[in-house]
Amino acid sequence: MSGPTIYDVARSAGVATSTVSRAFTNPARVGEATRTRVLEVARELGYEPNPHARALTSNRTQTVAMVVSDITNPHFFELIRGAEMRAKAAEYTLVLVNAEESPRIEQEQIRRVARSVDGFLLAASRQPDADLAELAASRPVVLINRQVRGVPSVVVEHSEGCRQMVAHLASLGHTSLVYLAGPRNSWMAGSRWAAIRAAATELGVTAHRSGPYAPTVSSGGAAADAAIGTGASAIIAHNDLLAIGVLRRLAQRSVRVPDDVSVVGFDDIFAADLCTPALTTLGGPHEQVGRAAVEILLDSLTTRQDRRPALHVAPPSQLVIRDSTGTPLGAAPQRQGGAG
Amino acid sequence: MSGPTIYDVARSAGVATSTVSRAFTNPARVGEATRTRVLEVARELGYEPNPHARALTSNRTQTVAMVVSDITNPHFFELIRGAEMRAKAAEYTLVLVNAEESPRIEQEQIRRVARSVDGFLLAASRQPDADLAELAASRPVVLINRQVRGVPSVVVEHSEGCRQMVAHLASLGHTSLVYLAGPRNSWMAGSRWAAIRAAATELGVTAHRSGPYAPTVSSGGAAADAAIGTGASAIIAHNDLLAIGVLRRLAQRSVRVPDDVSVVGFDDIFAADLCTPALTTLGGPHEQVGRAAVEILLDSLTTRQDRRPALHVAPPSQLVIRDSTGTPLGAAPQRQGGAG
DNA sequence: TCAAGGGTGACAACCGGTTGCCAAGGGTTG
DNA sequence: CAACCCTTGGCAACCGGTTGTCACCCTTGA
Structure with a gap:
């Protein structure tokens, strides 16, 4: 046979x-x-x-699972690509797992494949810290764009990036901005807001927060409306998809970008360069992040489990300035001062 | 433990x-x-x-592999998403495999995971018919956007779609077009060209072919130059990535789209709606294709191998008309008549 | 009351490797 | 030449299930 x-x-x-x-x-x-x-x-x-016979006694499967919060999000594609390539180079197979933005589904899926893989890459996990720490205690885990004490992770450096972003807006003359936050249980959303707020305070810019919003194009409509309501002249969207949705809604409402309002996103997905106006965004070396995460995971598979360092790698993000940010013309739409 | x-x-x-x-x-x-x-x-x-213990005797792994010709190509994302979801619903795990546009790597990778999966989804396989038929004889296989006699497949219906595309161009007044072909070993490339040529003949339009080109944005430069060289007033690119690359090059060369030349693509990727001008393209229900492919594969896992029908499912494509096609103004750039 | 038969559960071999332990063989040293 | 050590290979138990085969028991009908 x-x-x-x-x-x-x-x-x-x-x-x-x-x-x-x-x-x-x-x-x-x-x-x-x-x-x-x-x-x-x-x-x-x-x-x-035969990999199964081998796995049966040795408990090594030459397979790692990558769990992404939402397989729909193009941001993950580069991550996946990087991870896949690095895994392949090490003769490991990558299993792709979709968490559908649900902590419950995420956990279920992890349990489902737990026996079949040597370790986990968790990208933008939506699970609470405690659960992640617990999982990490029993299995090799590397977090991506999420930080939990004691668990190794690769996080795109974003606090300096956020500062640059706010500084960029400030230097254009913006004095107030609004952050359209991502999902409630997104670690990145909280972390970005903290960095943005700190930078805003430092630079004398007023910062509001609105949300949470699903990180999708279709959420952009509501997000844009709320953003305009705050009267801010600059909008920082949680990610590029949301930013693109915002751009669409603004165009519908005849709000000019960047003349009336500036818009920035995060991730620098492929489409950010194509939309109109092209999106200013804080990108990162996502493919490299995927690579690095796999690398760390493979390391921890060969190292003795008890004492391995919980390292946190943070490759630098990069502010990509395109056409969606500019000097606010005349009276910015300060229609009202309500918070989001 | x-x-x-x-x-x-x-x-x-x-x-x-x-x-x-x-x-x-x-x-x-x-x-x-x-x-x-x-x-x-x-x-x-x-x-x-324990899935391995189970697999050892039963030869069932509850896992299927999806092999894509190039994981970089956003076209596959919807396919992957659809497949992943359907697989999950059936409590199957999806393993993602990247063939990097190389028949050799494709085959190697297939061998590598062959023992660990119950069957294969081959998306846009670059392997010769004979190899696919051989593989399909030994393992359950479903082809996606590829057709081989005797092997089940799901192919987006494109011959009617191509006809519509050519008819659309003809109705706008175009009398000559050029097809920028995809990779030599892409079945789709051959199949599309055949359909385009047939439609062109039927509708009295002159059709040239140029290429092959890698289906990437960066190939668009050379492709655009070659296309302009043919003097055709309409360009049909093998896929949206190539089309977007063409649009970029045309903008660089100050060729106006669609006034000077019309451009259409295939796949209707997310970015097609965002680029400038927005791209007219022949889209398909890719997510549904992914779903259907998994469904057929799962079917064939439970059916007796010897006599299972080699069905070919062909969900309809859909011509999405945006801003990159229009009436050719004045003298189209008939600079020279050389073929590509 | 007894035989036949269907439904249940147990036994044990097996899937294809891994690995602890032991023994044999050859080389080295005193 | 003997004692010893080290290298190398074999034996066999084991990983955690699956499945063919058989025995048993209870039900049913004559």
């Missing part, structure tokens, strides 16, 4: 099955000549180790 | 392990009362079947 087994190889090579097994998994444990011969025979026979 | 096994459950429930196993996998084979009790005990103990 399916290919040859170590038994076939052992018979052909005239050795014991244990020797064949060791020739593959523990080269030091078997003589050079024997090993060469075994590998030779294996190649001739077209032998491929 | 890791959770309870059927042995624990069997002991707690006072039955044999085989009974526990059957309670899960073959409910009819065990008494109703016993079964209830076993499941009850299993739940209490937090028992989860």
Whole structure:
């Protein structure tokens, strides 16, 4: 039915099955000549180790799972790509898991695949800290764009990026801005707002927050309306999708960007460069983040579990200035001062 | 170490392990009362079947692999999303595999995961027909946007779509067009060209072909230059990425779209609606295609292998008319008549 | 009351590797 | 030449389920 087994190889090579097994998994444990011969025979026979049989005793599956909060979000594509490539280079397989923006589904799915994978990459997890810490205690985990004490993570550096973003707006003459927040349980949303607020205070800019909003184009309508209501001349959207939705709504309402209001996003997705006006956004080396996360995860698979450092890698974000930010012309729409 | 096994459950429930196993996998084979009790005990103990142990004998992994020609291409995202969701609904896990536009890598990767998955979804496979037929003979396979005799597939209906596209251009007054072809080993590229040419002939439009080009934005520059060289007033790009690259190059060269030349793409990716001018494109229900493909694959996993129909599902494509197509103004750029 | 038969559950072999432990063989040293 | 050590290979138990086969028990009908 399916290919040859170590038994076939052992018979052909005239050795014991244990020797064949060791020739593959523990080269030091078997003589050079024997090993060469075994590998030779294996190649001739077209032998491929059965991953399940292997996993059964060794508990190694050569597979890692990447859980993303929403597979729909183009932001993750680069992340996925980076992770996939790094995994492939290490001869690991990547399993893609969609959490559909639900902590419950996220947890269910993690349980479902837990036995089949060696570790988890959790991108923008929506689960509470405690649950993540617990999971990390039992299985190798690397968080992406999420930080939990004691759990290794890769987070795009964004506090300096947020500062640059606010400084950019301030330098254009904006004195008030509104942050359209992402989902309530998004760590990034909280973290960004903190950074934005700090930078705003430092630079003498008024900052409001509105939301939470789903990080999707379709949420942009409501978000835009709320933003205009605040009277701010600059809008910082939680991500590019939301920003694009905002741009659409503003165009509908004949609010000019950037003349009447400036708009910025986060992530620098492919579409940010294509929309009209092209979106100013805080991008990051997402593909590299995906790579790095896999790397750390693979490391922690080989390191003794008890004492491995919980490192937090933070590659720099980059402010990409395009056409959606500019000097606020004349009287910015200070229609009213209500908060979001 | 890791959770309870059927042995624990069997002991707690006072039955044999085989009974526990059957309670899960073959409910009819065990008494109703016993079964209830076993499941009850299993739940209490937090028992989860070990997928590898299960796979070892049963050869069922509850996992399917989706191989895409290039994970970078946003076109696949909807496909992936649809497939992922359908798989999840059936309690299957989706493994994502990237072929990097290389038939060799594609085959290698397939071999690598072959033992770990129940079947394959091959999206836009770049492998020769013979190899696909061979693979399909040994393992359940569903092709996506690729057609091979005897292998089940889901292909977005495009010949009628191409006709509509050409008819649309003709009705605007275009009398010559150029097709910027996709990769040489892309089945879609060949198939689309055939449909376009047929429609062009039928409608009295001159059709040229140029290429092949990589289906990426960065290939758009060379493609645009070649297209202009043909003197055609309408450009049909192999996909939206290429079309967007063409639009960029045309803008650089101050060729107006659609006044000087019309541009259309394929796939209707998210960005097609955002670029300037917004791209006319032949879209398809990609998410639904992903779903359907998984469905067929799952079917074929349960059906007896020998006689299962090699069905070819073809959901309709849809011409989305935006701003990149229009009436050719004045003298179209008939600078020269050379072919591509 | 007894035999036949269907429904249930147990036994045990097996899937294909991994790995602890032991033994044999060869080389080295005193 | 003997004692010893180290390298290398084999034996066999085990990982956690699945499944063919068989025995048993209870029901049903004669």
